Structures are given as structure tokens and as C-alpha cells.
Amino acid sequence: MDQLNYINKPLFGHGSVGHVSEVLREMGISKPLICTDPGLADIGMLDQVRNLISNEFTPIVFDQTPANPTQEAVEQAFEKYNEEGCDGIIGLGGGSSIDLGKAVAVLVKNGGTIDEYSVNEGGMEKIKETAPLLAIPTTSGTGSEVSTGSVIIMNDGRKLILASPLLIPDKALCDPDLTLGLPPLLTAGAGMDALTHCIEAILSPIIDPPAEAVGLDGVEKAYGEGNLIKAVKDGSDKEARWNMMMASTEGAMAFTKGLGAVHSMSHAVGARKDLRVHHGTLNGVILPTILRFNKDHVGNKYKKIAKAMNLNEDTDLAEAIEELNSEIGLPKNLKEMGVTEDMIPWLAEHSIGDPCTFTNPVMPTLDEYKELFVEALG
Numbered sequence: 001m002d003q004l005n006y007i008n009k010p011l012f013g014h015g016s017v018g019h020v021s022e023v024l025r026e027m028g029i030s031k032p033l034i035c036t037d038p039g040l041a042d043i044g045m046l047d048q049v050r051n052l053i054s055n056e057f058t059p060i061v062f063d064q065t066p067a068n069p070t071q072e073a074v075e076q077a078f079e080k081y082n083e084e085g086c087d088g089i090i091g092l093g094g095g096s097s098i099d100l101g102k103a104v105a106v107l108v109k110n111g112g113t114i115d116e117y118s119v120n121e122g123g124m125e126k127i128k129e130t131a132p133l134l135a136i137p138t139t140s141g142t143g144s145e146v147s148t149g150s151v152i153i154m155n156d157g158r159k160l161i162l163a164s165p166l167l168i169p170d171k172a173l174c175d176p177d178l179t180l181g182l183p184p185l186l187t188a189g190a191g192m193d194a195l196t197h198c199i200e201a202i203l204s205p206i207i208d209p210p211a212e213a214v215g216l217d218g219v220e221k222a223y224g225e226g227n228l229i230k231a232v233k234d235g236s237d238k239e240a241r242w243n244m245m246m247a248s249t250e251g252a253m254a255f256t257k258g259l260g261a262v263h264s265m266s267h268a269v270g271a272r273k274d275l276r277v278h279h280g281t282l283n284g285v286i287l288p289t290i291l292r293f294n295k296d297h298v299g300n301k302y303k304k305i306a307k308a309m310n311l312n313e314d315t316d317l318a319e320a321i322e323e324l325n326s327e328i329g330l331p332k333n334l335k336e337m338g339v340t341e342d343m344i345p346w347l348a349e350h351s352i353g354d355p356c357t358f359t360n361p362v363m364p365t366l367d368e369y370k371e372l373f374v375e376a377l378g
Helices: 016-027 038-042 045-050 071-084 095-110 184-203 209-224 227-233 238-257 261-271 279-297 301-308 317-328 341-352 355-359 366-377
Strands: 032-035 060-062 088-093 133-137 149-153 159-163 171-174
Touching: 016 088, 016 133, 016 171, 032 045, 032 071, 032 095, 038 045, 045 088, 060 071, 071 095, 071 149, 088 095, 095 133, 095 149, 095 159, 149 261, 159 261, 159 355, 184 209, 184 227, 184 238, 184 261, 184 279, 184 301, 184 317, 209 227, 209 238, 209 301, 227 238, 227 317, 261 279, 261 341, 261 355, 261 366, 279 317, 279 366, 301 317, 341 366
Parallel strands: 032 060, 032 088, 088 133, 133 171
Antiparallel strands: 149 159
16 A cells, blocks of 8 residues: 555555545544545445544534535535534545535535525535545546535536635545446446546646646556456456556646636536436547547647557547447447437537636637537537
8 A cells, every 4th residue: 555645645556445544544534524425435435434433533424425426415514514513524426426525525614505606606615614525436537535626506507616625535435446346338438438537638728747747647547557447347357447547636636727618528428417428438428529629739738648548559540439438338429328409409509618628728608618518418
């Protein structure tokens, strides 16, 4: 097990979750609110982690995190935190549970309503402090355990982004063993989330060579070394699981320099209440469309990415990603995920206002977003 030399010093490696009591003690938390989801409760993983927590602690459970965290769920968890007199938070699960925990941590120390603190509403500077938060990821996709952001769907359908260095969890336990039981399709979708984070961060026009280097290493681990395919084909492959969790963590470290239009579009689709879609799967399906759109605006970055993917530097990256999606069992297009043509005007409007649009290599216009959705629809 290793301790990564990052801001919150994540403990990374097989069995690291066994240090949960030690870390809670260091953080001064005695009554944590565990933010998790019904799925982890049903398969026994919540109990597995709870049984590792020493009797000196009194964990309280909120296990109603939805697939995409909502304002309603945040407010319910916040209410439980206050009612039970909690003094810290454990985000246990995928990005949704950790993002929900981050939002609760903001409300605990700053009050008000969650939309006041969103990037969309200019609220980043309003986040002055956060409640103590320990992140324990159980998927390899979002990298929320080291990221500065949280994405919440509001009651009115908007998908708002919170962003602040204060949203990096205070501590993180990154244990690849917690991902060994993930089914192939969830492994595939989460893995494409990680890979998309790495690629979009590299392509962001913000100048940050160290972040790009981290992103390129994530691309190499996920694609170049074949670990995403290995993890999908054999979920018990511990080495592949370790590498995918590292790629996920690296993706979030890299996207401190921004994401791009893939995320703008996936945020829009994910915000629709009439669609229940996995964020990472959306990213994987949309990525080829945006790779084609961006290709004349990125200098030599596609060659660098191709090299990290262990491909010829003149490889068509969009085609390579489409082939990968097919091999790991993802949908071919947005139509297969339930998106219809009549949704496109609404989706384009929501995409153009998304903060990720501003760090795409070239900012799509409203009409271009409509065309991009038509292409991604298939």
C-alpha cells in the first residue's frame, strides 16, 4: 500500500480500506454520516466497511444516493447529519455518493442552499470551509476522491457544478479490492469516465504541462496497457483493477485544468429526469463525436494521446474509441440510450451554458451543439 504525494495524501492499494478507523481517528471524527447508495447496501459492501469501523465510532447511514446525486437527496442527507449530530462524512461509493457527501459538507459549514455555491451561479468563492470528509471510492471512474468538484441535479432539472479546492476530500482510501465485484458493464462505463477525464484534460487549452503528463499516464494505464479491457473481461484481475483505479485518480488530478464538450453534453443528458443513464457510459459514447470536432484545434496533442494508447501517432482516435466501446459492450450511440431527436434543442441549450464548454479546445456554438447531438444520436 502506498500514500500518494497529493494534497489529501490518499492511501492507495489493496486492503487500504482496513485503515478506516485509524483515518477517522486522525480526522477527529467520532460520528460520521456514511453517504452511500442502495446498491452497495444490498450487496453487503456497506456492512463490509461498517464492520471495519471500530466500536469507538458511531456511524450513521444515509443510503439513498441516486444514480446522479440530486438536490433533494443532498437536503435529506444534510437533515440527517444535523438530526443525528454527526461531525464528519464518509463518501462510500462511486462519484455520486462522494459528490453528495461533498455537497453536504458545504452546507454543514456554509448554510443556505446548494445552488448558491455552484460555478454556474458564480458561487465558488462563497465556499469558505467544509465539514471533514473521507472518500472511499468503490468504482474506478470519477476520481472524486481527489477532485475539486461535485455535480448535483437541481429540482428544476439544472445540473450544477460545485468547484473549490476545499471540495477535495480531507482523506481518501483508494482500495482496488472494493472494485473486484463490479459487473462488466459498470466497469466499462466507469472506465470510460476515467479515460474521458484524462483525454479531455489533456486537450483543455489551459496551460498545465504537469497535469497533462498525469493525464497521459492515465491514458496509458487504461488503454495503452489494456487494463480497461482486462478489467471488463475478468473482474477478478487485481492488477487491472489497481491500474484502473489509478487511472481514475489520475484523471481527476489532470482535470484540474478543465474538461470539455463531452462533459457539457453528458451533463445535459444526465440532467433529464426522463432518462436514467450512466454518466461514464455517456462520456464514452459521446467522446468519438467530440474527438472529430476538436481535431483541428489541438496542435500535436492527438499524436501524444495516440502514443500513450500504444497506437500509431496517425491513428484516428475517434475510430479507436468506437472500437473500444464495442469491445467492452457500450451502446453505439445516444439513440440506444433513449435520447430522441426532439430532445436536442433542450440538450444543446443546457450544453452551451455548462462550464466545461469554456475549456474545450474550441467552444461550440448553439447550432454546432445541435449538430453534435445529431451525430452522437447515430
